[in-house]
Amino acid sequence: MxxxxxxxxxxxxxxxxxxxxxxxxxxSQSDYCLPIIYQPFDASKKAHWRDRGSLFDYLFSTNGEDRKLLDFGPGDGWPSLIVAPFVREVIGIEGSHRRINVCRENAKHLGISNARFIYVEPGKSLPFPDNTFDEVMAASSVEQTPDPGFTLKELFRVLRPGGKLRINYEALNMYxxxxxxxxxxxxxxxxxxxxxxxxxxxxxxxxxxxxxxxxxxxxxxxxxxxxxxxxxxxxxxxxxxxxxxxxxxxxxxxxxxxHPSGRTFLLWLKDIGFRKVISTHSGAWFAGQLFDQFSEENRPKDMDTIDKLLKPLVKIVVQMKAPIGDDPMITAVK
Ligand SMILES: C[S@@+](CC[C@H](N)C(=O)[O-])C[C@H]1O[C@@H](n2cnc3c(N)ncnc32)[C@H](O)[C@@H]1O
Structure with a gap:
């Protein structure tokens, strides 16, 4: 051109x-819009329901409870900081010094002590031995690295055998x-x-x-x-x-x-050695659909009620196969 x-x-x-x-x-990488991290939870907002859907997605699709989790590329601390209260430990790995500082400030302000944030130079190996983490989460971050194929290999290396990687990615299809x-x-x-x-x-x-x-x-x-x-x-x-x-x-x-497509992600993950790789529906999408089912008057008004409603359903949804690329969430089991 x-x-x-x-x-x-x-x-x-x-x-x-x-x-x-x-x-x-x-x-702020999220423009200060993240519920819990920047704003009190508001049951009248669909985006806040989606956020709870994401939380249970990452917890259930990775079997996160009582586990040590890696969050690759947390930005402002998402999902590390919303997941942290439910797991033993979260380590966020960031390629930006500024983002690391923001993640640490947000953790401090929320009183979260089991989330740590560590800098890694973009394109370099992760500073952990093989098989360090029980589970790995990566939200819209793998495609932001200099070499997504290398990043996926590194995530495979630091994941323990039997552990799960849950990835959300930005599919260019939407453009x-x-x-x-x-x-x-x-x-x-x-x-x-x-x-x-x-x-x-x-x-x-x-x-x-x-x-x-x-x-x-x-x-x-x-x-x-x-x-x-x-x-x-x-x-x-x-x-x-x-x-x-x-x-x-x-x-x-x-x-x-x-920006690998869903199909490319699936191929790469299998080539790297993950023994099971599936494209599934996402907890966030499901929570948004559920929000739409309620009229304003009937909609639950507090987070606990919404969590109780979402938890068992999201557990099922994140295991349901979805057409590749329609709903960009992938689970890969090492
Ligand atoms: C689109 S943001 C997503 C942030 C957050 N996970 C979320 O969903 O709100 C991508 C993040 O990945 C981080 N990132 C990009 N390349 C990276 C790399 N090579 N290693 C670690 N983090 C990286 C960026 O600094 C940024 O914070």
Whole structure:
């Protein structure tokens, strides 16, 4: 694409891993929206029901109780910190120093003492001997690493025989039909903002991202790339416009990530040596469906009642085979 050639030649973007591109930059990786961790549980919100569904998903699909769990790439401490009260110990492994600090602060503020967070340099082996963990969880993190195949091999190595790996991944399929290429604006401070350009190739299973930092307020840049002043239009991002704004550009970055499809994940996990690999429904999806079954008046109002309702059902749901890619959760047994 001509635009990307222009960015490469004129802006010489710094090649980054996902930490340098996204996660070291973010004050909160979840935009402070996580229930329990950032907000009190609210039974009127579907997202909060989904969160409880995820909790029981990770507990039941990994047989987590009284176990030592690894959480690969916890971000703001999710799911480590919601799972911690139900298990012996959780160790979160992060490739971002900033995220590690956030996870530790969140653990402290929640009074959780059985969750620890350890830094690992992206792309390097995990700092644990073979067979260290009873179970492993990885939520939207394997596809953020420099080499997802290597990451899966490492997760296999540190898992004990008989232990389970439960993975949630971002399937690029969700961007089909028009969202393959997108732009987004991120306000850094009053005078600086960052334009991010996403270029996703669903068939080839990769996503490439460019970011361009402008020494200009976010609303000013928004006006250049928007028709209505509220939403960005990719077709307004042109070389002549970037030429015009070039003196305000202070930096550019590039990051390329492999996003394996569900099918590729299943193949890789089998090749690595997992003896059973299945794509199942997810506890989060099920909890969301259940939320929709209630009218506002009939809906349970407190977390304990919702937990009692969800627990036995999620236990069944996470064992139910789902079509690959429809509901991106995989269980792999070593
Ligand atoms: C999309 S976020 C998911 C965070 C959290 N699990 C959640 O679902 O809310 C991906 C996380 O993976 C971490 N990550 C990316 N590459 C990594 C690596 N090589 N080793 C460890 N963590 C990594 C990132 O720093 C980030 O916190």
């Amino acid at each position: 001509k635009l990307f050639n222009w960015i490469e030649q004129e802006l010489k973007p710094k090649v980054c891993n996902s930490e340098e591109f996204f996660y070291d930059e973010m004050e 089909r039909n028009g969202k393959e290429q997108e732009i987004a604006l991120d306000e850094k401070n009053k005078e600086t903002c960052r334009l991010i350009i996403y270029d996703r190739n669903i068939e080839k299973e990769y996503a490439r991202m460019y970011s361009i930092m402008f020494k200009k307020p976010c609303n000013e840049i928004m006006n250049y790339f928007s028709r209505d002043g509220n939403s960005l239009s990719l077709d307004m991002l042109t070389i002549p416009l970037l030429e015009k704004l070039k003196s305000a550009i202070t930096e550019a970055r590039f990051c390329s990530l492999t």
